[in-house]
Amino acid sequence: MTVKKLENIIAAICIVLTVSNFAIASDNGLPIVIITVDVESKKIDGVELPMPEQVNAICMNNISCGLGKMTELLKEKGYPAVFFLNVYEYKKYGEEPVMEIAKWFDGAGHDVQLHIHPQWAYDKDRNLTHQYTLDEQIKIIRDGKDLLEKWLDKPVLAHRAGAYGADENTLKALIENDILYDSSLFIASENSKVTALDLKKNVLSMYGPLYEFPVTVYRKHEEPPFLKGLLKPVSRVRKYDANWFADEAETEKAVREAIDMKLDFIILFLHSFSFIKHYTPDGDKIADIGAIHRFEHLLNIIKREELRVITFQDIKPGNLELSRYLNRQDSIPDISAQINAVQYSRKRMGITAANYKVFLTVFSLIAIFGLIATIKFIKRKNKNA
CATH class of the missing domain: 1.20.5 (Single alpha-helices involved in coiled-coils or other helix-helix interfaces)
Structure with a gap:
């Protein structure tokens, strides 16, 4: 046997072992995590916080509170994230600044995908994608896809509608544009019209050839400890979001329940401005220290529990087969929390x-x-x- 043949055999064995190890890692009963961040401008306290200013934002007391802080924390743990970029803001800020943000994410090893707030480039009176016709949506998605692919020279694989405002036409328009991963379904939002379709609400499902990755949620049941069992708890659907968890204890409970229920995927949610609590007309920013700590805690839990973090770029034949995660029972984790009587009354009254x-x-x-x-x-x- 020649040296060349031996090298080929060794290479083949390495490939088989790699694929086998991956299969074992992805089928160990633990959830696969996709960290998603919607990148967009935002009005905070009635004052607009432009997307470009969020990149290296520094809050009062010299606290890093922008996307730079977010990517720094991700880098420390070695995790990639999916940044859903509202490319249509180029109409206001110019193509160069938005393109540079996309390239910055991509250069740091993150996954940049399409986010749509259509009012930035089309009709200012129609903020939600489902307010547009099918033909209009096909064009809007095509325009955004073409722009992002021109900037990064990579195919656009996934989409999330701004404010979750997708409908069935959105899914059809995505398929028409060969974008087959969507993450717009969020059962706690009235804007998310895809919830009316025959799709699973908290686990993977399909619409034709398109895979729907719902924003992962849990139910939170709250009641005063001294009235436990006497009053009906206040129950709300919450998403796995650093801004939605009340504290690190709730973060821990929610992730633990997802693990115990053997959810296949946890779609974590953030915004590009998640670490900024207040913003004044003078440009002063106040950091959301709690959100920063909760996100750090989330990453620590992922590391401790050895959960696998992927992006949409990792989903491909021979790497991660999605078909094995279909036809699962639709399930939502439940957690309980104690609140005082005043908080209970306030939440009970809405x-x-x-x-x-x-x-x-x-x-x-x-x-x-x-x-x-x-x-x-x-x-x-x-x-x-």
């Missing part, structure tokens, strides 16, 4: 940070009218006495 002023005004008016009525009643009673 009072949030967004609407508390309305509730406060209404309750104040009721109290004032009640007080006036009581005074009049007492006066009338004294007059008749």
